[in-house]
Amino acid sequence: MQQLNRPARRALLVLHVAVSVSWLGVTLGLLALGITGWTTDSPEMTAVAYRAMKIFGDWLILPLALSALGTGLVLSLGTPWGLARHHWVYLKFWLTLVALLLSVFSLRPGIDHLAAEAATGNPAPDLALALVIAPSVASTLYFFLTAISVLKPWGLTRRGRRLREDRTAKARARRVPGHGRAGAGVS
DSSP, X not given: OOOOOHHHHHHHHHHHHHHHHHHHHHHHHHHHHHHHHHHOSOHHHHHHHHHHHHHHIIIIIHHHHHHHHHHHHHHHHTSTTOSSSBHHHHHHXXXXXXXXXXXXXXXXXXXXXXXXXXXXXXXXXXXXXHHHHHHHHHHHHHHXXXXXXXXXXXXXXXXXXXXXXXXXXXXXXXXXXXXXXXXXXXX
């Protein structure tokens, strides 16, 4: 993929950070609602908490997750970081993909089921606990992803080292007398 120019890269980075932080915020909201539904003695409050979770799940989780994955993918492919050049980028991609899939195929159906049960006045306590644990784990994961985005640990992958060595070798070849601009006119 062609490298993004600086204004496009910066705009995309702002968008990526905004949707990623929003995904974290929604997950923290789900955690607060899950704790409320699980711990309250009021059946009305329980039903309201789970209905609110359903709204978050239906309208926010999937668009934010897809936006975070998409903007991250375009950023990795359109910048020198690359998708598989640095361990932290590669890990962040796979963990984001797993989080998205778990959100779609586990969290959202669980929320839907619990909201339906709460509406009848009969929410399952074991599922309610699961909807406290899931956002807790997801929030921890998103904080971890944020940390590795800032710290950029672990260095280059094998592919990244190979690409860097190839680039370095090409740069050296251009500096050899008689090759390219650096050696032009020298015999």
